[in-house]
Amino acid sequence: MKQERGGVTAPKGFTAAGLRVGIKKTGDKKDLALVWSERRCSAAACYTTNKVIGQPLTVTKRHLADGFAQAIIVNSGNANTCNGEAGIAAAERMAALVAERLPVKAEDVVVASTGVIGVQLDVAPIEAGMEALVAGLSKAGSIDAREAILTTDTMKKELAIGVELGGAEVTIGAMAKGSGMIHPNMATMLCFVTTDCGISPALLQKALSAGVRKSFNRVSVDGDTSTNDMVVVLANGMAGNAAIEIEGPAYRAFAEALDYVLVELAKMIARDGEGATKLVECVVSGAESEEAAEALAMSVIRSSLVKTALFGSDANWGRVLCALGYAGAPFDPDRVKLAFESPRGYLEVCSGGAGVPFSEEKAKLVLGAQEVSVLVDLGGPGAAEATAWGCDLSYEYVRINGDYRT
Numbered sequence: 001m002k003q004e005r006g007g008v009t010a011p012k013g014f015t016a017a018g019l020r021v022g023i024k025k026t027g028d029k030k031d032l033a034l035v036w037s038e039r040r041c042s043a044a045a046c047y048t049t050n051k052v053i054g055q056p057l058t059v060t061k062r063h064l065a066d067g068f069a070q071a072i073i074v075n076s077g078n079a080n081t082c083n084g085e086a087g088i089a090a091a092e093r094m095a096a097l098v099a100e101r102l103p104v105k106a107e108d109v110v111v112a113s114t115g116v117i118g119v120q121l122d123v124a125p126i127e128a129g130m131e132a133l134v135a136g137l138s139k140a141g142s143i144d145a146r147e148a149i150l151t152t153d154t155m156k157k158e159l160a161i162g163v164e165l166g167g168a169e170v171t172i173g174a175m176a177k178g179s180g181m182i183h184p185n186m187a188t189m190l191c192f193v194t195t196d197c198g199i200s201p202a203l204l205q206k207a208l209s210a211g212v213r214k215s216f217n218r219v220s221v222d223g224d225t226s227t228n229d230m231v232v233v234l235a236n237g238m239a240g241n242a243a244i245e246i247e248g249p250a251y252r253a254f255a256e257a258l259d260y261v262l263v264e265l266a267k268m269i270a271r272d273g274e275g276a277t278k279l280v281e282c283v284v285s286g287a288e289s290e291e292a293a294e295a296l297a298m299s300v301i302r303s304s305l306v307k308t309a310l311f312g313s314d315a316n317w318g319r320v321l322c323a324l325g326y327a328g329a330p331f332d333p334d335r336v337k338l339a340f341e342s343p344r345g346y347l348e349v350c351s352g353g354a355g356v357p358f359s360e361e362k363a364k365l366v367l368g369a370q371e372v373s374v375l376v377d378l379g380g381p382g383a384a385e386a387t388a389w390g391c392d393l394s395y396e397y398v399r400i401n402g403d404y405r406t
Contacts, residue, residue, distance in 0.1 A: 001161045001257055001351070007142035010160035011196035012147040012175035017136035018148030021129035023115075023122075024077035030148035032126060032331040034133050035072040035101055035192060041070035043110070044205035046212045048229035055087030055113040057230060059095065062247040067201030069234055071098050072192055073365040074149050079228050080121040090121045097127055101134045110232050114151055114177060121152040136317075136393050146175040146392035149190055158269040163257040165250050168241035170197040174261050178269040183358050189216065189269055191231040193261065197254055198237035199244040207255040208233050211220055215262035218388040219270050219295065220302045233258070255358055267389050271371075276391035279371045280310055285385040286378035292329035293386035299327035301390035310372060310395050311392035315340060315363035319373060335379030342369035352379075 005011045018033040047057055080087045095109035113121065136337050138154050140320065146158045160173035178189025196304065201209075206212055237243065244251050246351050271279040282300040287293035300306055303323040309316040325333065338350035340363070347366045349358055366372070 001163050001260060003261040004160035004162050004171055004173070005141060006160050007146055007158035007175050008173045008194045009036050009139045009194055011171040011236070012160055013196060013236045014173070014194045015042045016136040016141040016145035017133050017138065018141065018144030019129060019133055019136060020148075021125040022127055023075050029150070029194050030144060031075055031144050032075045032129055032133060033074045033145040033148035034098065034135045034137065035145060035194065035234075036104070036137055037070050037194070037234055037236045038251070039236040039238060040070045040086075040108060041230065041236040042195050042199055042201040043067055044201060044208045045110075045230060045232045046208060048230075052082065052393040054113060055083055056091045056113045057228065058088060059091040059111050060230065060232070061094065062109070063109060064232075066109060067205075068343055069110050069232075069381045070104040071102060071110040071379065072232065072234070073098050073342070074112040074190065075113070075121070075126060076113075076149055076296070078117040078119055078121045079115045079117045081228060083118075083119045090123050092328045093123045094126060094339070097130045099129055101311060110231050112227055112228070112231045112232075112396035113271065114149065123157065131317065142173070149177045151177065153272055157265055157267070159260060159261055159264050161257060165197065165239075165244075165251060165253055166202050168239050170241055170254070171195065171262050172257055173196070174265060174268060176244075176265045178272075189229060191216070191262070191265060193233040193258070194232070195235045195238065196239035196364060197235050197244070198239065199235050199251075199254060203244055203247065203251055204233055204235055210255065210342055211259045214259060216311045217267040218298060218386070219266045220298065220390045221389070260261060270391050271388035277311060277328050277394055278369065278392050280307070280386060280390045280392060281372070281375065282376065282390070283385065283387045284376045284378065286382055287384040287386070288330055288380065288382040290384045290386055292331070292382075293384050294388070295329040296331065296376065296378075297326045297386050297388035298322050300376070301388045302392055304383055306374075307390065307393035310367060311394050313364050313366060313367035315347065315349055315358065315360070317355070320376070320391045321350065321353070324376065326337060331380060337377040337379055339375040340366050341375055342366050342371060344369045363398050
C-alpha cells in the first residue's frame with residue numbers, strides 16, 4: 001500500500017464539492033457536500049444501532065437495498081432526526097435535487113445529515129445552493145467536501161491509499177467526521193469511502209462489515225451512541241481490475257487495504273474527541289478470544305476515571321485494572337501485567353496483579369505525550385489480542401456540550 005492524495009476524489013471517476021448554504025446559522029463554515037461517480041457503483045453501508053435513527057438513514061437504507069449507488073449528498077448543522085414524515089420528505093428531496101442536476105437516479109443517491117437533533121431541516125437553502133454545488137464538482141473538491149461535513153471537529157479526517165490488485169492499481173479514498181457522541185455500535189460518525197476497485201456488492205458489504213468491527217466499533221470518546229452514524233463505500237470499478245466476485249487473494253488484499261483506511265480514520269476520530277488533549281490506545285493481549293480481548297480493551301477506553309487520570313497524566317493504574325474487572329470477559333487478575341507507553345518512553349506499573357515501584361516523574365513524562373498506549377498483558381494461556389482507541393476527558397468537553405444547541 002502507498003499513500004495517495006485527494007481523499008474521496010483520489011480514485012478514478014470520483015469528484016466532490018462543498019460550500020456554505022446557511023444551514024449552520026452562525027459563522028462561515030461550509031455545510032453542504034456532494035460526492036459523485038461517473039459510473040454507477042457497487043455500494044455497501046453500516047449504520048448506527050441506536051433505535052432512534054435519523055430520517056436520512058431511513059432513506060439511504062431504502063436507496064441502497066439493491067446494492068448500488070452513484071452519489072452522496074451530506075449536510076451538517078442539522079441532523080434531520082426525530083422529524084417524522086417531514087424529515088423523510090426532506091431527505092428524499094435532497095436526493096431528488098441531485099438527480100435533477102446530474103445523470104443519476106434519485107434512488108442511487110446516499111443522503112446523510114449531522115448536527116442538532118429534533119429541529120426540522122429547511123431544504124430551501126440546499127435547493128438554492130445546488131447549482132453552485134454541482135458546478136463545483138472537481139478532483140480538488142475533496143478539500144471543500146471534507147470541511148462541509150464537520151460539526152465540532154477541529155481537524156480534517158481524510159485518507160487515500162493505492163494497492164495493486166491483479167496487475168491493476170486500485171485506489172481507496174475516504175473522508176470522515178466525528179468528535180463527540182462517539183461510542184459503538186457504531187461509534188458516532190459519518191464516513192464516506194470511495195474506490196475504483198471492481199467488486200461485487202455482496203463482497204463489498206462483507207469487507208466493510210468486518211472492517212467496521214475492527215475500527216469504528218472499537219472507538220469511544222464519551223459513551224454516547226448517536227442517531228445518524230453511517231459508513232458508506234462506493235466502488236465504481238474504473239481501476240480496470242478483474243471484478244472481485246469470490247473470496248480469493250484479490251478480495252483479501254482489498255479487505256486488508258480497506259481495514260487500514262478505516263482504522264486510521266477511527267484513530268483520527270478518537271484523537272479529535274471533543275475537548276481531548278491526547279489519543280489513548282489500549283492493547284490487550286493474552287486473551288482467550290478476540291471477543292474477550294475487545295471487551296476488555298473497550299472497557300478501559302470507556303472508563304471515565306481512566307480517561308480523567310490520563311488527562312492529568314496520572315499513572316493511576318488501579319483504575320485500569322478496575323475497568324478490566326467489570327468488562328464481563330474472562331481473565332485472571334493475579335496474572336495481569338500493565339504498562340503505559342508513549343513516544344516519551346515505556347513505564348511498567350503492575351505485574352502479577354500487583355503494583356511495582358516506578359518513578360512519578362517518569363510517569364508524568366510518559367503520560368504527558370499527545371498519544372499514549374495502555375498495554376495490558378493478561379498473562380494467560382490465550383493468544384488473542386485486540387486494540388481499542390479513545391481519548392482523555394477534559395474540562396473542555398463539558399464546555400463544548402454545555403451549550404451545543406444554543
